[in-house]
Amino acid sequence: MDSSQDYDLFTKIKAIVHSPHGELLRQLVDILFSQIEEDAEPLTAEEIATIQQAETAIAQGRYYTLEELRRELNL
Numbered sequence: 317m318d319s320s321q322d323y324d325l326f327t328k329i330k331a332i333v334h335s336p337h338g339e340l341l342r343q344l345v346d347i348l349f350s351q352i353e354e355d356a357e358p359l360t361a362e363e364i365a366t367i368q369q370a371e372t373a374i375a376q377g378r379y380y381t382l383e384e385l386r387r388e389l390n391l
Contacts, residue, residue: 329341336381337374339382340374344367
């Protein structure tokens with residue numbers, strides 16, 4: 317990855333961190349990082365497809381906020 321791609325990636329990450337989706341990004345990064353620490357195995361094609369499906373759903377507004385989930389689960 318060249319420096320312009322790095323800058324673009326970091327700019328996007330910074331924007332997401334400060335958006336309503338910041339916590340979701342933090343959780344995803346934690347999951348990916350823990351996989352690197354634990355076994356250094358790359359994600360499977362199925363796992364990548366699942367993540368891509370979730371990203372599409374989020375982009376289309378098909379997700380629950382934490383508050384909505386709490387209400388749904390009566391927490």
